[in-house]
Amino acid sequence: MIENGPQLRTVNVIRYVTPLREGGSLPAIAEADDDFLYVLKFRGAGQGVKALIAEIIGGEIARALGLRIPEIVFANLDEMFGMTEPDEEIQDLLKASTGLNLAMHYLSGAITFDAQVTTVDSKLASQIVWLDCLLTNVDRTARNTNMLMWHKELWLIDHGASLYFHHSWTNWEEQAKRPFIQVKDHVLLKQASDLEAVDEAFSKILTDDLIHSICSLIPDDWLLRDAPFETAEEHRQAYAKFLISRISVSEVFVKDAQNARTSLI
Template sequence: MDQHSLRTVAATRYVTPFREGGSLPGLVEADDLGMYVLKFRGAGQGLKALTAEIIVGELARRLGFRVPELVLVDLDPELSRAEPDEEIQDLLRASQGTNLGVDYLPGSFDFNPRVKEPGSDLAARLLWLDSLVLNVDRSWRNPNMLLWHRQIWLIDHGAALIFHHRWQPGWRPAPTYRYDAADHVMMPVAGSIAEADAALRPQVTPRLISEILSLVPDEWLDPALGSPAAARDAYAAYFAARLADAPDWVAALEETRAARV
């Protein structure tokens, strides 16, 4: 995959909804004959969730985690004509334009650390990543990981970057953010988070963040900040502030981990 762009495909057939998701993601077939889990721009948190999916998913990929390919999906509301469910019809019509597709992993199933030991290094690295991006949705109840071909794959990052739901003109990142990792699915098995920090933090450079932010379509970025460039600058400022605060939140993670031993 080109590191500087996401592929664009067109949805040709709506196959079925995944009703376990609150925003009713659906399985679609596209004009490249691929199957994708479609995240709708007209659902739930809308474009903010799709933006978080790209930023966090692509950051995770570049840090060495397995993430299904993300693509941009053009959706024609005419697909709603063949759908008998009125709720899904409305969702398809409300999502005309560019949506997000996640490569469908056939035969995958929800990851359970009781079934497969993730390893202390992977667990620590994932704890570090989720703390960096304030991902509040990786608990025992909802780990948002799949096991596919005996490997762990990360999915569903729309609940991360929660600060962008409160944006307004003049927004600045806070010097510190509270993140409660006590219920994180990886906390009981994580190794040294300080070691994970030493390995991962140097990789999250301003250039890397800029490359990832460039993958988000301009039309998805919050106009409250004035322009797409201003929105990207705000995300970049958040990452700079969060990384600067890393010694403190990594120490807090280590305290939580020690309390679980």
């Protein structure tokens, strides 16, 4: 692990403010004991801790690459929250999420990115496309961009749909070396004309040590026994191996993205 590598703060949730019902996993705006508002992602929701793991890995890799990501924190949820919530659906979610969850700083006043309104330059577009190819992130389409404009700057949010291989771990070592065919639907693909230059720069930044450091952030509690892994550490190391392997053959997904872009322009 590299010195002064990425670290996540831990906060305690003190007030459930409102659900964000546009999210399939029913995230919420909540207040923490540091007086900040957060978008709270629950371990008891749909994809459970796997979505939270993808959120940590995707978000912290993006941050390491210099992209704008709201601060990610661990968020402790007390069991009392589930006892006082009148909405039964939310009550069940809160009860199932007692303990350590994940949250991102709430960007108050931010608006959803609209490709028809805001033009992204080729370098930034290429950086985001490269990131999503690495992470196999299927959720950055025109229908759901998962990007926000805040103070006239572009911010990336919600990487929970990344690393979709980990829902089964079938042939994961082989999948690491495959192109990302869903890139054809990426909202910024048409503007991504600098993929080769970005590939060269980003591959140098994402060293093996940095990848291991980011994966070390995943709590043992979230890495429960999950076939084919017997220990949390073996499970954690598999994420690192997947990413390191994928970066080593990044020209595969870069070439595929370039081909998909050519068909668009």
